Amino acid sequence: MITVTNNLEKRELSNxxxxxxxxxxxxxxQKGLxxxxxxxxxxxxxxxxxxxxFLMIRKDK
Structure with missing residues (x-):
């Protein structure tokens, strides 16, 4: 369940x-840097x- 939530959260953040x-x-x-x-x-x-x-690092642990 945590993996699904993390994947959805990562996808949402990526978008x-x-x-x-x-x-x-x-x-x-348009307005300058x-x-x-x-x-x-x-x-x-x-x-x-x-x-x-942070999500990517947390996934690796």
Whole structure:
């Protein structure tokens, strides 16, 4: 059961990461890399990536 939950959680996080990455590129291109919205989205993406990495590490143990 834990494996199924982890797989679903990883898949959901992966989808959210992909979507946010695309959104970050769009915002960064339109508003510039130093715009507060771009920075906010970049920080959100960092958080999601860290969560995903944590799940991957936890899976290996």
């Amino acid at each position: 959210r990461i992909d979507h946010l990455r695309e959104n970050l590129i769009t915002v960064g291109t 130093n715009h507060p919205e771009t920075i906010q989205k970049s920080q959100e993406l960092d958080t999601l990536i860290l969560k995903y990495q």
